[in-house]
Amino acid sequence: MVLVLVSVLLMIADHRVHYLESVRASLATIVYPVQFVVDAPVSMSNWLGDNLTTRATLQEENQRLRAEETVLKAQLQRYISLEMENMRLRRLLDSTTQLGDRLQVAELLAIDLDPFTRQVLINKGLQHDIYVGQPVLDADGIFGQVIHTTPLNSVVMLVTDPGHALPVHVNRNGLRAIAAGTGNNQKLELLYIPNNADIKAGDLLLTSGLGGTFPAGYPVGIVTEVTPDSTQAYATVYAEPKALLDQSREVMLLWTDKTLPPLGGEKLDAKLSAKAGAAAPASNAPAAAAPAPAVVLPAPIDIRNLPPGEVE
Amino acid sequence: MMPYTTRTGTGAVVASFGIAIVLTILPLPEWLRYLRPEWVTLMVIFWSLAVPGRINVGTGWLMGLVIDILYGTLIGQHALALAVVSFITARLHQQIRIYPMWQQALSVFTLVALNQLLVVWVKGIVGQPPKTWFYWVPSLTSALIWPWIYIFMREVQRRYKVMDERTGT
Numbered sequence: 001m002v003l004v005l006v007s008v009l010l011m012i013a014d015h016r017v018h019y020l021e022s023v024r025a026s027l028a029t030i031v032y033p034v035q036f037v038v039d040a041p042v043s044m045s046n047w048l049g050d051n052l053t054t055r056a057t058l059q060e061e062n063q064r065l066r067a068e069e070t071v072l073k074a075q076l077q078r079y080i081s082l083e084m085e086n087m088r089l090r091r092l093l094d095s096t097t098q099l100g101d102r103l104q105v106a107e108l109l110a111i112d113l114d115p116f117t118r119q120v121l122i123n124k125g126l127q128h129d130i131y132v133g134q135p136v137l138d139a140d141g142i143f144g145q146v147i148h149t150t151p152l153n154s155v156v157m158l159v160t161d162p163g164h165a166l167p168v169h170v171n172r173n174g175l176r177a178i179a180a181g182t183g184n185n186q187k188l189e190l191l192y193i194p195n196n197a198d199i200k201a202g203d204l205l206l207t208s209g210l211g212g213t214f215p216a217g218y219p220v221g222i223v224t225e226v227t228p229d230s231t232q233a234y235a236t237v238y239a240e241p242k243a244l245l246d247q248s249r250e251v252m253l254l255w256t257d258k259t260l261p262p263l264g265g266e267k268l269d270a271k272l273s274a275k276a277g278a279a280a281p282a283s284n285a286p287a288a289a290a291p292a293p294a295v296v297l298p299a300p301i302d303i304r305n306l307p308p309g310e311v312e
Numbered sequence: 313m314m315p316y317t318t319r320t321g322t323g324a325v326v327a328s329f330g331i332a333i334v335l336t337i338l339p340l341p342e343w344l345r346y347l348r349p350e351w352v353t354l355m356v357i358f359w360s361l362a363v364p365g366r367i368n369v370g371t372g373w374l375m376g377l378v379i380d381i382l383y384g385t386l387i388g389q390h391a392l393a394l395a396v397v398s399f400i401t402a403r404l405h406q407q408i409r410i411y412p413m414w415q416q417a418l419s420v421f422t423l424v425a426l427n428q429l430l431v432v433w434v435k436g437i438v439g440q441p442p443k444t445w446f447y448w449v450p451s452l453t454s455a456l457i458w459p460w461i462y463i464f465m466r467e468v469q470r471r472y473k474v475m476d477e478r479t480g481t
Binding site (some may be wrong): 113 | 383442
């Protein structure tokens with residue numbers, strides 16, 4: 001009976017005040033070995049697969065990646081000038097700006113969590129400056145956010161978790177909405193869309209940045225289904241997430257300007273001038289248009305992140 | 313016969329819980345995930361049934377805590393549920409033990425369902441109850457797999473001489 005009481009108290013403590021986050025982190029060290037053992041065969045087979053690929057495959061892949069890199073670099077050049085222009089315009093308007101996000105790649109562990117929530121475990125934790133509430137992306141869009149961190153790994157709640165919702169806006173017209181998870185990995189529900197709102201299947205949804213957790217402008221999903229219901233106040237709108245929630249093995253963790261721990265020393269002005277300096281020679285030597293090396297940290301990969309703008 | 317202490321075979325108990333935990337988080341294909349029996353609950357039930365003097369509420373609570381940590385759920389929700397389940401099992405162990413197998417499986421179904429009910433209550437209070445009936449499938453699969461678990465674990469118990477002072481079996 002004492003234990004029942006203790007459990008109830010623990011649950012209340014965990015739910016209400018989040019004091020237990022550190023307790024959870026330390027207790028998690030006990031379960032690392034188990035997680036490691038479960039993940040080991042899969043990582044092992046991946047490792048073997050990586051190591052036993054034939055020369056031909058590697059060459060082919062290398063070629064493809066090279067081609068891809070060239071294309072991306074070309075796009076990046078354009079984006080950098082656009083970003084600069086955008087920044088100048090924003091400064092004219094005296095509004096805040098968003099740039100130079102830092103990214104780190106993390107891998108999903110092959111571990112099943114509770115099947116009725118949409119959560120996954122990744123192999124980066126407090127040691128890598130991961131923090132609770134950190135946005136997680138994959139190559140195609142918003143993946144989810146970090147909800148627990150332990151020293152070595154963290155739990156990520158996917159955007160489709162029934163307990164997850166994020167503010168979005170329609171790329172076409174800026175219509176704001178909230179995309180809530182449904183528990184189904186192919187489906188997001190847009191809440192509180194009036195019946196007469198200008199939204200249709202195929203619309204791209206971007207993060208609006210209003211909630212403060214996710215930075216603005218990242219793709220979230222594509223509207224798949226709009227059913228106006230005149231008997232209800234709101235239409236039923238579903239969207240399909242852009243991120244490959246079932247398939248991605250690698251995800252990216254994002255630090256925005258506001259949350260950058262060691263990098264965030266520079267103010268916007270410093271960044272602006274640094275960028276202006278870096279951008280000028282970039283026009284003659286396009287290959288050097290990549291991120292300014294001064295900002296690169298040793299451990300995590302630092303990518304000047306492409307403003308998503310229009311996708312495809 | 314050498315005298316068995318209440319400490320004999322602790323390794324076997326720990327190992328069985330370890331394996332149950334591994335099975336709990338072992339990645340499965342999407343459609344199979346919903347069928348996964350509640351391995352840890354089954355182990356808690358088995359040991360509370362077999363050696364209620366050694367494995368009971370405390371162990372159940374501890375295993376629940378481990379699941380909470382592993383799953384990243386609210387700390388205490390599985391702990392509460394498993395503590396209650398092991399309490400009831402230990403209380404009723406003399407009755408459940410002499411049941412024929414199918415009746416035992418039925419009791420296991422009830423116990424696992426109770427475990428799930430307590431968890432879903434907590435989830436409901438916190439505000440994220442699962443919306444499908446699939447949530448209850450593990451109770452069924454746990455009950456179906458129980459006879460095999462029981463026979464196998466009985467053998468393990470005999471082999472490693474996991475005994476209990478109070479009940480002597």
